[in-house]
Amino acid sequence: MKRRTHLLAAVAATALLAAGCSNDDSKAADDGSGDGGGDAVTIGFITKFPVDFYDTMVDAAKAWDADEAGAEVLFAQGKSGTDDEGEIAAIQSFVTQQVDAIVITPTSPNVQDDLQKAVDAGIVVILVDNDIPDWDAKTSVVATDNKAGGELAGQWLAENLPDGAQIAVLQGVLGNPSLEDRVTGMKDALGDAAEVVAETPTDCDQTKGLDAAQDILTAHPDIDGIYAACGPPLLGALEAIDAIGKSGKLVTVGFDASPDELAAIGDGTESGSVAQFPDKMGSMGVQAAFDAINGKDVPPTIDTGTEMVTSDNVDQFQ
Amino acid sequence: MPDIEAMHHHRHRGAVEETQSPSGHGSDLAQEVEAMRIQDPDRADEGLLRLKALGALLVLLRLGPVLILGVLVVIMANLSPVFATTQNLGNVLAQTAVIAILAIGQLLVILTRGIDLSVGSSLALSAVVGATVFGSSDGGALTVLAMLGTGAAVGAVNGLVLVYGRLPHPFIITLATLSIARGLALGISGGQPIRGMPDVVSTIGGDSATWLAAWLPNSTFLVAGVAVVTTVFLTRIVWGRWIYAVGGNPDGARRLGIPRSAVLISVYVCSGLLAGVAAIVTSGRLNAGSPTFGDLAELDAIAAVVIGGASFLGGRGHVGHALVGAFMIGVIRNGMNLLNIEAYLQLIVIGVVIVIAVESDVLRGRLESRFRVLQAAAS
Numbered sequence: 001m002k003r004r005t006h007l008l009a010a011v012a013a014t015a016l017l018a019a020g021c022s023n024d025d026s027k028a029a030d031d032g033s034g035d036g037g038g039d040a041v042t043i044g045f046i047t048k049f050p051v052d053f054y055d056t057m058v059d060a061a062k063a064w065d066a067d068e069a070g071a072e073v074l075f076a077q078g079k080s081g082t083d084d085e086g087e088i089a090a091i092q093s094f095v096t097q098q099v100d101a102i103v104i105t106p107t108s109p110n111v112q113d114d115l116q117k118a119v120d121a122g123i124v125v126i127l128v129d130n131d132i133p134d135w136d137a138k139t140s141v142v143a144t145d146n147k148a149g150g151e152l153a154g155q156w157l158a159e160n161l162p163d164g165a166q167i168a169v170l171q172g173v174l175g176n177p178s179l180e181d182r183v184t185g186m187k188d189a190l191g192d193a194a195e196v197v198a199e200t201p202t203d204c205d206q207t208k209g210l211d212a213a214q215d216i217l218t219a220h221p222d223i224d225g226i227y228a229a230c231g232p233p234l235l236g237a238l239e240a241i242d243a244i245g246k247s248g249k250l251v252t253v254g255f256d257a258s259p260d261e262l263a264a265i266g267d268g269t270e271s272g273s274v275a276q277f278p279d280k281m282g283s284m285g286v287q288a289a290f291d292a293i294n295g296k297d298v299p300p301t302i303d304t305g306t307e308m309v310t311s312d313n314v315d316q317f318q
Numbered sequence: 319m320p321d322i323e324a325m326h327h328h329r330h331r332g333a334v335e336e337t338q339s340p341s342g343h344g345s346d347l348a349q350e351v352e353a354m355r356i357q358d359p360d361r362a363d364e365g366l367l368r369l370k371a372l373g374a375l376l377v378l379l380r381l382g383p384v385l386i387l388g389v390l391v392v393i394m395a396n397l398s399p400v401f402a403t404t405q406n407l408g409n410v411l412a413q414t415a416v417i418a419i420l421a422i423g424q425l426l427v428i429l430t431r432g433i434d435l436s437v438g439s440s441l442a443l444s445a446v447v448g449a450t451v452f453g454s455s456d457g458g459a460l461t462v463l464a465m466l467g468t469g470a471a472v473g474a475v476n477g478l479v480l481v482y483g484r485l486p487h488p489f490i491i492t493l494a495t496l497s498i499a500r501g502l503a504l505g506i507s508g509g510q511p512i513r514g515m516p517d518v519v520s521t522i523g524g525d526s527a528t529w530l531a532a533w534l535p536n537s538t539f540l541v542a543g544v545a546v547v548t549t550v551f552l553t554r555i556v557w558g559r560w561i562y563a564v565g566g567n568p569d570g571a572r573r574l575g576i577p578r579s580a581v582l583i584s585v586y587v588c589s590g591l592l593a594g595v596a597a598i599v600t601s602g603r604l605n606a607g608s609p610t611f612g613d614l615a616e617l618d619a620i621a622a623v624v625i626g627g628a629s630f631l632g633g634r635g636h637v638g639h640a641l642v643g644a645f646m647i648g649v650i651r652n653g654m655n656l657l658n659i660e661a662y663l664q665l666i667v668i669g670v671v672i673v674i675a676v677e678s679d680v681l682r683g684r685l686e687s688r689f690r691v692l693q694a695a696a697s
Contacts, residue, residue: 171661200661207416211651218403236604239524
């Protein structure tokens, strides 16, 4: 009897946790009671943390949900870009709620074991934005092809840098494969068109980007351009370039095309940025999950595409 | 000043006795020296020689962090032709300003045997609040006040909950505010950096003192000002002595009737306030307020205090320690960037420097007690 009470308490606590994790106030409550549709499938959507990039994804998934009567999308989110524990808790609560599919932007391969348990429980798992390369039980990866995005930037740099140019690279986070792909792709496409004289990791942090760019511009005052594997460090670098009176005179290319980058491209202080499409990741991610639940074939990788944003087309992105 | 020195030594002896007396090193050694003297006068001279050697070693160890910083500077200057230029000195000063300011705040807290883990998040929250206030008011003074006030408010929460919540350790409440302040910063800003800072902020944080030297960042004056004011507070007014007493000898402080609660609350408010000051520098440098500012800055600040030679157990340390530690971190990062060295090595080097600094401090503590015993026996 006592044990049963404990069990009940645990189940209740998990349910409360799940309700707390859910951002969808309108639908979470009547989920399962099948609001008229009978066999609506449920999809749990887990994103990393509340910044614009993931909010855009969530908004697109909500819009998809509003149009698709046969599905309910539940939402959960971690606390930071590295909050493995938060994502694991969300996965476990979705498994407890017996969702049909989990769509997740995994923080790291550390969440793999719990995703495997979800798959073992008959749940379809779709990875969005980041892959877990060594894990085979996923149904599909819906993401930017970061290497292709890097190649796009490398090509553009090769065309727009002077002959014999020297550039510096602001790397992202060490040990993050998608960010490293953006640098490898860029270098592959750049080829011999320019020499990379400095490479510094920045943790995709604006302040660290400013510090690194200051040091690079001191050690190599004559560089012609800077490429950054993510947006914030490039914005920091723009401040360092501005401080030595060279604003707009260096070729500067970032990755992400965040709102501040778009503004900088608009006023001519940044040359360009590789845009990703988080909205497509959101809608195509839940669509892939929906198709897989309904027995349709889903390709193992779905590229959400990249596009080079420059002063020529920045209007379309703002 | 002399009375401070005396107090310093006295306090320190107390701390050493507390941590090491069970082994009974001191009295054994005294007996040993005394025995030597009685048995053989020549060996007493030998003892005197040992005393001198030990004294010289102690001077070296006390200077340890400054020496390590000096060695680092010489190494970097030899490896990179641009390291020892005024432009690069300006870079180092600008890049170290935030760590230095946070480290001075952290020093005050650590002197009371505390720790403040919330400063990085407080910095972000202050910056975001400042940017929001500026966006809706356009007022420079108001923005600065909002930033300082936000930092001080987080500090006040830390201090008040610690004291009146009767928490066993400040680790817990500052860990909580680390999370809360970062969450508020993300929430208020919607996860996005907010562009635009008033002229006064970008002048303080981002510009150089062109009237004096184009390479000299204005933030250097801010760091110097904070350092001088804090030093005066710590050494010239009774509040400063209370801080040392609360951390160095809590029981004694209680018996002397020192207002422990007020002292504790005040150091957390100061640490929070200085996080607000650091926010002005970061926001000025980047002309924005972003919820990602100051990520892990609390660890840099704590590392700076410990590397610089202040005692992590409270009661011993001064502003110079915090500054030396901050510059050591700054010089390592800057030098490695100039030399284009892989970042993982930076992390390893900083970790190794922490271990060396703390070990040399432990060694210094042991030798000091030995030295005093030998001195007492010789005289």
